[in-house]
Amino acid sequence: MLNSRAMNDALLAELRRLDGQTHLHPFTDHAAMHQRGTHVMESGSGCVLVDEVGRNLLDGLAGLWCVNVGYGRREIVDAVAEQMAKLSFYCSFFETTTEPTIRVAAWLAERAPGRLERVFFTNSGSEANESALKIIRAWQKLRGKSSKHKILSRTFSYHGVGIATTSLTGLPNCTDPFDLPLPGFVRIPGPYTYASGSGLDDAAYGAWCIDETERVIEREGADTIAAMFVEPVQGAGGVILPPAGYLGALRELCRRHDILFVADEVITAFGRLGVWFASEMWDLDPDIMTVAKGLTSGYLPLGATLVSGEIAAALETNGYFAHGFTYSGHPVPAAAALANLAILEREDLPGRVRTDVGPYFQNKIQALRTDPLVGEARGLGLIGAIELRVSPEVAAPGTAGVRAAALAREEGVIVRGIRDLIAISPPLVISHEEIDRLFAALARVLDRLRG
Numbered sequence: 093m094l095n096s097r098a099m100n101d102a103l104l105a106e107l108r109r110l111d112g113q114t115h116l117h118p119f120t121d122h123a124a125m126h127q128r129g130t131h132v133m134e135s136g137s138g139c140v141l142v143d144e145v146g147r148n149l150l151d152g153l154a155g156l157w158c159v160n161v162g163y164g165r166r167e168i169v170d171a172v173a174e175q176m177a178k179l180s181f182y183c184s185f186f187e188t189t190t191e192p193t194i195r196v197a198a199w200l201a202e203r204a205p206g207r208l209e210r211v212f213f214t215n216s217g218s219e220a221n222e223s224a225l226k227i228i229r230a231w232q233k234l235r236g237k238s239s240k241h242k243i244l245s246r247t248f249s250y251h252g253v254g255i256a257t258t259s260l261t262g263l264p265n266c267t268d269p270f271d272l273p274l275p276g277f278v279r280i281p282g283p284y285t286y287a288s289g290s291g292l293d294d295a296a297y298g299a300w301c302i303d304e305t306e307r308v309i310e311r312e313g314a315d316t317i318a319a320m321f322v323e324p325v326q327g328a329g330g331v332i333l334p335p336a337g338y339l340g341a342l343r344e345l346c347r348r349h350d351i352l353f354v355a356d357e358v359i360t361a362f363g364r365l366g367v368w369f370a371s372e373m374w375d376l377d378p379d380i381m382t383v384a385k386g387l388t389s390g391y392l393p394l395g396a397t398l399v400s401g402e403i404a405a406a407l408e409t410n411g412y413f414a415h416g417f418t419y420s421g422h423p424v425p426a427a428a429a430l431a432n433l434a435i436l437e438r439e440d441l442p443g444r445v446r447t448d449v450g451p452y453f454q455n456k457i458q459a460l461r462t463d464p465l466v467g468e469a470r471g472l473g474l475i476g477a478i479e480l481r482v483s484p485e486v487a488a489p490g491t492a493g494v495r496a497a498a499l500a501r502e503e504g505v506i507v508r509g510i511r512d513l514i515a516i517s518p519p520l521v522i523s524h525e526e527i528d529r530l531f532a533a534l535a536r537v538l539d540r541l542r543g
């Protein structure tokens with residue numbers, strides 16, 4: 093447990109007032125937030141955060157699915173401070189770069205699955221996917237196939253918040269307010285059996301999704317389709333797991349129709365599923381893979397787009413590559429990434445998830461299946477979801493998850509509410525005792541929802 097003094101009332105009131113007057117928050121209902129008063133997080137260590145009133149909160153979401161090694165790791169802080177003191181910034185333009193940047197690229201190229209050989213750096217997952225989209229367009233053009241410009245992505249997918257990456261995202265609450273998707277972004281079904289109402293089991297629904305995807309490819313014409321974006325486990329859309337055989341079949345469809353396969357591993361890379369990369373788990377051999385979040389465990393922003401040798405060769409031998417951010421390959425987040433990767437390796441956190449805390453966590457999730465309030469409980473490694481079946485008097489349809497997450501916070505744990513489900517994705521360093529505490533708090537939440 094952390095010890096921290098609560099903020100004094102005057103300071104908290106001032107911060108809340110300033111926040112209300114000046115800060116436009118991401119993905120927030122501002123009116124509701126300011127009515128309740130913004131939370132001001134103070135500090136963190138391991139899996140525990142301390143809030144503005146000095147309360148310990150067990151973080152069952154690893155920040156935003158990203159703090160894989162837990163909060164307060166001195167070794168990352170020191171690596172960042174050292175790099176800042178030595179060279180606070182230099183870019184990777186002008187035929188130049190820096191040592192930490194080179195070393196992260198080399199680490200990723202060596203460890204990444206299959207044919208992925210070259211690394212382009214970004215500041216976020218959205219930028220990694222945006223960069224993938226531009227690389228895809230450039231590559232199709234270079235090989236004389238500019239007609240292949242459409243992009244396939246799945247319902248309930250989440251790929252980011254730029255205009256193009258929102259267009260990729262298959263969640264109407266993200267696209268509708270902005271009149272997106274743009275033309276050329278085509279939806280195929282995500283394998284969300286529970287919500288489909290189809291009455292099929294997972295495998296049969298997965299097979300239906302594959303058939304439907306093939307119908308979409310035929311309707312649009314394979315000669316117009318450049319790429320397909322796939323999160324191996326769909327995260328922000330509700331922790332949707334791929335049914336047996338589904339991802340392999342999807343991959344095969346792309347191969348057969350000359351469609352690039354992009355694995356969006358922004359959540360799934362760096363150990364959450366018990367392996368370094370989910371693409372290895374399902375033998376996806378992606379043409380492009382995007383990562384962010386767990387690459388630095390959120391200590392600093394860093395994302396990357398990894399491309400196959402074939403794509404890299406085309407980009408590197410056809411003149412000027414006219415794409416890049418000021419901070420592409422920034423040395424300070426790169427130093428954070430190296431220290432973070434060293435911890436993940438030394439403590440074998442992917443292995444720990446696979447053989448120890450992952451199974452322990454999944455047993456707890458599975459035990460909830462018999463609860464009448466639980467429509468489905470699912471998960472893999474250290475990610476999971478609990479689908480709630482609550483009556484409209486308890487929560488309006490589509491809001492039970494948010495209500496449950498608010499109750500969970502009162503019970504001392506942070507989880508995410510999505511529609512009518514609770515999503516959980518704790519730091520990979522979580523202990524058995526903390527997992528017990530997390531699920532004991534969720535049991536109290538279910539009791540409170542029962543009324």
Ligand SMILES: Cc1ncc(COP(=O)(O)O)c(C=O)c1O
Nearest residue numbers: 216217218250251252327358359
């Ligand atoms: C699978 C996936 N892709 C892309 C993104 C976007 O990343 P960012 O928020 O860093 O832009 C996210 C963020 O949650 C994500 O989960």
